Amino acid sequence: MVRLFALVLLLVGAFAGRPACAQDLDAALAKLAGASGYAEIDAGVAALAATGSPDALPIIEALGEGRLYVDPQSGVLVLKTADGRTVDAKSGAAVSANAAQLAAVRVNNRVRRAIESSMGALRLVAKDSAVRAAAADAVFKARDPAALPAIDRALARETDAGVKQKLTEAQAAARLMDGATGDADKIAAVAVVSKRGDQDALSLLGAAGAQASPAVKPAIESATATIQSRLALLENVQNVWYGISLGSVLLLAAIGLAITFGVMGIINMAHGEMVMLGAYTTYVVQEASRIYAPGLFGWTLPVAVPLAFLIAGLVGVLIERTVIRYLYGRPLETLLATWGISLILQQAVRSVFGPTNREVGAPSYMSGSFDVFGLSITYGRMWIVLFSLVVFLGLLAVLRGTSFGLKMRAVTQNRRMASSMGIRTPWIDTFAFGLGSGIAGIAGVALAQIDNVSPNLGQGYIIDSFLVVVFGGVGNLWGTLVAALTLGVANKLLEPFAGAVLGKILLLIFIILFIQRRPRGLFAQKGRAVEA
Amino acid sequence: MSGAGTNSMGRRPLLLSLIDGKGWIFLAVVAAAAVLVPLLNLAVPEGSAFHVPTYVVALLGKYLCYALLALALDLVWGYCGILSLGHGAFFALGGYAMGMYLMRQIGPRGVYANPLLPDFMVFLNWKELPWYWHGFDSFPFAALMVLLVPGLLALVFGWLAFRSRVTGVYLSIMTQAMTFALLLAFFRNDMGFGGNNGLTDFKDILGFNVQAQTTRCALFVATAIALVLGYLVARYMVTSTYGKVLVAIRDAESRTRFLGYRVETYKVVAFVVSAMMAGVAGALYVPQVGIINPSEFSPANSIEAVIWVAVGGRGTLVGAALGAVLVNFGKTYLTGALPEIWLFALGLLFVVVTLFLPKGIVGLLTQKRQQRQEISPRDESLAAEAGIGEAGAVEGGKA
Structure with missing residues (x-):
């Protein structure tokens, strides 16, 4: 492909009226090969640069790095490639030369300067379009x-x-x-x-x-003004993107809670620890990959997602079966018991993995960034935003489209009626809690990419998550989405004016005041369910 | 406060008659501690087996501060059903008010020897005292602020929240958000409260050296007195007609409202009084531990205070104080002997108490005694039912 491209390039170069190119190159190379003394080498570099040939660049590069030699027998230039082969400088064909006999083309500071300056021009015509x-x-x-x-x-x-x-x-x-x-x-x-x-x-x-x-001045001034207003707009757009990114993190952290707290009404203070379990699952999967299959590192995240769902979900089912089911109808007690569970889980993880941060690596597709209209977007953040939306839509699909979701909604709306219709409400409760916990575990996989994986990971999200769910309106998934994105964007738009901490404080105060106005959140549930 | 409440308070008999059996035991224990601990510390020579070391005096003083905080929390949670997860904020605000007084008392003895500015302000290159630091060189003013600042915050927060009928878990989460916001705010250096490090290096309180043995004992006695006064105030409130309405609100808020009571007023009063008590507890806490920093605002602290009340028994006042002392004793012991175990133990405590001891230790004891008294061989099952019913009802009915 590259060769074809180079060929096309050469042809185009030929039609563009530069038929002398090849001869120029030969002459310059001969000059360089026959040079004795730095002044002649310098002249050779200049001649090579003047050819403007794409073939000249690797030769000059090799010269700069001390990989260019003269074969004293044939008097032609050879260069050693980066992987140690000896090839003809011009054609790139392998030559068999006695390495000991090769004489390096020497450079001094003056030649180096010439190399530097000629390289810029030669790169403009390099074969690789990225280099150009x-x-x-x-x-x-x-x-x-x-x-x-x-x-x-x-x-x-x-x-x-x-x-x-x-x-x-x-x-x-x-x-x-x-x-x-x-x-x-x-x-x-x-x-x-x-x-x-x-x-x-x-x-x-x-x-x-x-x-x-x-x-020219007026043109420059008006152009400056245009660019400045464009940049200001761009900065706002950038902040909005950061806000969406933060909002997606909030959404991920809160969406499991939207099930356990929002739909089932369980105040699950151990929710953050489910996120933490998901993050540690990622860590364990990556460690296992490092030891047993280093080549599959890129697959660790896709593997960790279902695993985290299973592990956090199982822990959730266990908690529901052993503790929470005895506390239905006593929300404040549930709050205390789950807080206790969160302490136990934290300490358990601390005992097993130690109190320090664990490192979770980013696969290649999660690192790096790309530009859109001058907007720099990192792949990691972009995947997290997409991932959070996928999780959200997936959850919505489960609630709306599956028999389990139907039963779950039925139990939430009217437990006794659902029970009379033959739905085993205790099991629905258990699995719904497991689902919420599992989603939290999935969130942990994503959050492990951007946060420190430590036993306290969950603690940082629990208050935010509750605020998102309460702000969005309990029992409403769309409310959670809107609330998470609103809070994320508002936070990032406030930051330039108020600073990170003050912005967050202002937002907390705003939510506290907002709840006074609308105690049931942005999208309040209507009807009798409110009283339950 | 409502007219109905004050009228009936006027007709109340002597304060002493408000105190029930466990109350007397509680007062006797606190009084005995207030006399014995300083005595054993100051009068008994150091080598003696009965000597109480000074650090233990400070430790016990800390427990009593926690007991007062628990008492304050019990007043709103146990009797009014307001589960505040932000009482640590009131505690810390009281502590900061006291801390500011203590900072001003350092005067030119700080590291930078600035007669007016505390060390951290000199360090941050501040030129003059922020306006809210003025007046804190006077003890009466600081003492007033210890009551006013938490009280005012509780008034504003409570008025807003209760008026718009934010109840139950929503209120709990809001209080948690409040203390979290304060935590973030006090971490900021620009706030002028010492940022991350908080206020420390205290020298004098009322002219006495904070570190001195006698001052420690005096602070301990003062804390015991505050605890007794707090108990009496809370007891007075909950046994009055006002307290009966409070309990009615706890058990059936809408019904109480429909009966014509202004529910939000009752709640705000309880909340404000409770916040002030918590503030006093914090103010007494700071000179005894020698530091106040933003971590006191952390939501985890407030939740821990809730478990003290739950362990001791909510809605009993005495139980709250007992729970605070017991849990903190356990914490001191376990974090010293088996640091890994402490969080497991605390976590289990939360689970076990909510699952098996919903009325706490004191509630359990009361229930047992009532069952013993009431069960007759003739109709055991009926009596057992009545016993459970009684346990579910308010204990104020017996007083």
Whole structure:
């Protein structure tokens, strides 16, 4: 593929009116091979750079890293590749040469400087389009007028639209800083830079504005204003995204509670510990993968999700069967008993895994980031947002679409009636509690990616989770979704003005006051169920 | 307060007649401790087997502070059904008010020797005392604040919450959010309360060295007196007509409202009085432990206080105090001897008490005694039922 691409590139280069390219390269290489003394090597590098050939880049790179040699027998240049093979510098074909006889092409500081400066220009025509894009970006940031000829050459032979755009921007940047460029070209360049519209463009315009002629100045000023308002908007959008990201974390933490507290009315203070169990399950799965199957590390999260659901769900079933079922109808007592359970679970995990934070790694698809309209989005956060929505929709589907969900809703709405219709209400209670706990465990898998996995992990989420469920309206999953996202976004939008801690305090006060106005939350349940 | 309540209070007999059997036992024990502990600490020589070391005096003083906090919590939870998970906040606010007084007493003896500013403010480069620190150099003012600040917070919070009929678990979660918000707020350095480190390095209280043996004993006695006074106030409240309405609210809030009582007023009064008591407990706690920091606001502390009341027996006042002392004694012992076990024990305590001891230790004892008295060989099952019924009813009916 790369070769094909290079071929196309060469052909295009040929049709673009540069048939002398190959001869130039041969001449430059011969010059470099026959060089004696640094001055001639320097001249050779310059000649090589002047060819503007994509083949020249690996040779100059090898020279910079001391991997370029002259074969004294044939007098041709060979280079050692990164994996230790010896190949012909020009053709890339393997050569059998006696390693001891090869004479390295030497470099000094002067040659190094020449290498550095020529590399920028050569990268603009490199075979790999990612390298070309990065080089164009570097030129844009350097805004060096001296790079203009190289950019023009590269632009002429560029075929990739994305790289071409970047090259155009780099050209505009260099032109703006170039004293020799005419006003009309500069104004066109301002338009290009303004289109780019990021922080770098802004600082470029700032620098260009200082030395611009009166004809160009108004264009620069209006472009600056456009970019600034765009950046301000972008910052808000970025904050909203952070807010959604925080909201998805809140949603994950609260959604299990929306079942146990919201639908069943159990004040489960051990909810946070279910999240913690899920996080520790992830940790154990990853440790097992490290020991037995290091190659499958990427699969640890997909494996941990069902496992965490099972483990947390089983613990939930156990708690319901042994403690909670004796406390139905006594919500305050349930609160105390589950708090006690949470202490026991915390201490149990602390005894088994130790009190320190455990490290949960991020598989490759969870790390890194990408840009959308200048918005930097990390993969980890994006997956968590998507994951939380999937969990939410899945839960909704279970409640709406399955026989178990139907029975569960029936029991919640009218326990005695449901019982009369033959539904085994105690088992529904047990499994519903297990479901809520299991969902909390799933949340733990995701939260282990962004939080410290320690025995206290759950404690940090319990208050927030309750507030989300209460704010959204008990017994309403959609309310939980809206509440989680609202609180997340509000928190992040408050942060720039109030700071992280004060923003959180303001939000807590807001919820306390809001509950005074609407004691049943955003989406209150209607009808008789309220009194129950 | 309602007119009905004050009228009937006017016709009450002597205060002493309000105290029942367990009350007398409780008062006798506290009084004995208040006399014996300082005596055994100050008068008995150090080598003697009867000598009480000074650190034990401070420890017992701490227990009594917790007992007062538990008493305050029992007043609202046991008699009014308001499960506050934020009483630690009132306790800590009282503590901070006292801590501010103690900080001002340090004067120029701090590390930076600034006559006006406490050390942490000098450290943070503050130039002048924030307005809310003024007046705390005077003990009467600080003492007033110990009552007023928690009282005011309880008034505002209670008025808002009870007026809009936030009840049950919702109220519990709101109180928890309140103490959590305060925790976050007091962690901030800009608040001017010493941030993370809180207030510490106290020197004098009322001109006496805080560390001195005699001061420790005096503080212990003062705490015992506060506990007795708190008990008497709470007892007076719950045995009055006002207290009867409070219990009615606990058992059937809507019904009480329909009978024409302004439920929210009754609740707010109980909540405010309880918060003030908790504030006093905190104020006495701080000089005895020598530090107050934001962790006192942590929701876990408040929930722990709830379990003291539950263990001792809610709705009994005496039980709350007993539970506080017992649980904290267990905590001191276990965290020293078997630190791994403590959280298991505390967690189990929560579960066991709620499952098997809903009336707590005192409730269990009362129930047993009543059963012994009432069961006759003629109709055992009926009497047993009546006994359970009695246990479910309010113990105030017997007083």
